[in-house]
Amino acid sequence: MNRITLNNKIQMPMLGFGTFLMGGSECEESVHAAIRSGYRMIDTASVYKNEESVGRAIAKCGVPRKDLFITSKIWNNAHP
Secondary structure, eight states: OOEEEOTTSOEEESSOEEOTTOOHHHHHHHHHHHHHTTOOEEEEEGGGTOHHHHHHHHHHSOSOGGGOEEEEEOOTTSOO
16 A cells, blocks of 8 residues: 655555444454555544444454554544
8 A cells, every 4th residue: 555654754544444424343343454455544533423333343354453554633622
């Protein structure tokens, strides 16, 4: 998969798998399948309420965490 080098020298995959509107086992199974298919960037957000499902898929996928690029977003009003 093609990658782009960020200003901090970290390489980020140019194609990622989004998890918007997914939850529970659907999300976990989809993320797991995406990683098996070659995706190495997974995108989630606290507002999606699926970060635990994404985490379970990552934990069981067999790909070392260092080889995955995970993005998550928070909203400005989501912290004290």
